[in-house]
Amino acid sequence: MLTLTLPVETALHRVSAAAKLAGIAGLGVILGLTADPVLLAAVFAGLWLAYLPLGPVEAARLPRRLWLLWPFVLVIGGWHLVRGTPEAGLVVILRMLTMFGAATLMLLTTRFDALLAAFSSLLRPLERLGLPVNRIALALAMAVRFIPVLTQRASDLAEAWRARSARKARHRLLVPLAIAALDEADHAAEALRARSALV
Amino acid sequence: MADPSSGIEIAAASVVLGDRPVLTGLSLRLTERRIGILGRNGSGKTTLLRLIAGLIAPQTGTVRVDGFDPFADRRAALAGIGILFQNPDHQILFPTVEEELAFGLAQQGLSQSEALARANAALASEARAHWAKAPVTSLSQGQRHYLCLMAVLLMAPRTILLDEPLAGLDLPTQARLARRFAALPQRLVTITHDPASVGDCDRVIWLDAGRIAADGPPSRVIPLYTAEMARIGATDADADLAG
Numbered sequence: 001m002l003t004l005t006l007p008v009e010t011a012l013h014r015v016s017a018a019a020k021l022a023g024i025a026g027l028g029v030i031l032g033l034t035a036d037p038v039l040l041a042a043v044f045a046g047l048w049l050a051y052l053p054l055g056p057v058e059a060a061r062l063p064r065r066l067w068l069l070w071p072f073v074l075v076i077g078g079w080h081l082v083r084g085t086p087e088a089g090l091v092v093i094l095r096m097l098t099m100f101g102a103a104t105l106m107l108l109t110t111r112f113d114a115l116l117a118a119f120s121s122l123l124r125p126l127e128r129l130g131l132p133v134n135r136i137a138l139a140l141a142m143a144v145r146f147i148p149v150l151t152q153r154a155s156d157l158a159e160a161w162r163a164r165s166a167r168k169a170r171h172r173l174l175v176p177l178a179i180a181a182l183d184e185a186d187h188a189a190e191a192l193r194a195r196s197a198l199v
Numbered sequence: 200m201a202d203p204s205s206g207i208e209i210a211a212a213s214v215v216l217g218d219r220p221v222l223t224g225l226s227l228r229l230t231e232r233r234i235g236i237l238g239r240n241g242s243g244k245t246t247l248l249r250l251i252a253g254l255i256a257p258q259t260g261t262v263r264v265d266g267f268d269p270f271a272d273r274r275a276a277l278a279g280i281g282i283l284f285q286n287p288d289h290q291i292l293f294p295t296v297e298e299e300l301a302f303g304l305a306q307q308g309l310s311q312s313e314a315l316a317r318a319n320a321a322l323a324s325e326a327r328a329h330w331a332k333a334p335v336t337s338l339s340q341g342q343r344h345y346l347c348l349m350a351v352l353l354m355a356p357r358t359i360l361l362d363e364p365l366a367g368l369d370l371p372t373q374a375r376l377a378r379r380f381a382a383l384p385q386r387l388v389t390i391t392h393d394p395a396s397v398g399d400c401d402r403v404i405w406l407d408a409g410r411i412a413a414d415g416p417p418s419r420v421i422p423l424y425t426a427e428m429a430r431i432g433a434t435d436a437d438a439d440l441a442g
Contacts, residue, residue, distance in 0.1 A: 009332070111294070111295065111298065112293050112294050112295075112298055113293070113298045113301070113311060117311065145294070187289040188292060190249075190254055190284075190289070191284070191289060191290050191291075191292050192292065193253075193254055193273075194252060194254060194281075194282050194284075194290070195277065195302060195303040195306055195350070195354065196273075196277070196302070196303075196306040197273040197274050197277055197306060198306070
């Protein structure tokens with residue numbers, strides 16, 4: 001499996017996973033409190049500055065990561081243009097891009113085991129209700145880990161398509177990608193079972 | 200060397216995947232230290248390995264490893280059996296080398312910090328301390344195989360199952376891994392289609408279409424297998440579909 005983990009270690013790597021999760025939650029609240037597009041744009045620009053310590057390669061990669069969201073930008077932007085409320089649309093889009101960028105930053109600078117431990121301790125109170133907290137934490141952390149795995153599978157599929165077709169793949173890769181996701185889940189389940197009694 | 204464990208006992212086990220019978224009424228008692236299982240693609244050998252590892256249960260019959268049921272008793276299975284998957288990318292779950300190594304130990308009951316310390320000590324003893332923080336994606340295919348083997352060895356199982364352990368590796372890596380396998384005190388069960396890699400086993404079992412075609416010392420089984428493979432290869436080898 002592949003991951004978002006960076007080969008360099010930065011100051012953000014040394015911040016605890018729980019603190020980063022809390023920071024993202026706090027950012028979400030702050031973004032919800034203001035509807036001023038200028039202020040939101042400033043927060044977004046500030047987020048980009050936070051990427052700089054990760055190195056020029058990663059900072060330059062942020063726009064490409066955000067590009068993943070284009071269908072949402074298109075739908076939300078289009079809807080608000082039709083409704084005649086472009087400013088409200090801009091506000092929603094800026095909030096979304098900022099939260100996505102912040103979550104990606106957290107994933108880039110947090111080790112998987114730290115994230116797993118943070119999920120476990122956050123869920124710990126639910127143990128009293130008889131919920132299998134360790135299993136739920138593992139499932140949550142795995143779900144997060146699968147994002148880059150599936151991104152890689154998608155680009156592998158696109159490559160396999162290009163090797164044998166001059167046409168663009170577009171939506172035709174959606175079904176193979178869904179099957180690849182199930183396949184990936186099967187392998188991960190087996191690998192977990194081979195070394196863990198949790199599964 | 201003393202027997203590393205009491206052995207693997209399979210009694211009348213059948214496995215059906217989908218509608219296709221993969222293993223049919225298989226009975227085997229494996230007590231040797233080095234066991235090779237030979238067979239073509241689709242002969243059921245990987246299914247047999249997954250059955251012994253307790254990753255799947257037989258539809259009928261029983262499987263016992265050192266007396267326990269590896270499918271039902273996962274805690275005993277973790278201590279008793281390790282399995283090295285054919286494709287290391289299907290085995291590696293974690294983003295960095297030390298997390299991957301620590302996972303199995305934490306599952307065996309060690310705290311995360313103890314598990315990480317043990318993982319780092321193991322890397323240091325193999326002159327690979329600098330691997331600890333490396334992303335697993337930065338390792339070559341051969342290095343990933345090695346990482347998977349280390350992860351299995353750290354859990355100190357009595358039996359290790361190897362699925363085509365040398366396939367797809369360059370020759371120096373093959374030689375180094377083969378040397379490593381040969382030195383292990385554990386019981387090793389190796390499945391492969393390549394007779395050369397089971398020549399040193401104490402016992403070789405040839406599996407064909409989910410049944411045992413031959414069973415005995417390599418000096419007897421390998422020539423039979425090689426002759427049959429040459430005979431099939433001379434005709435149209437892979438036209439038949441499963442099922």
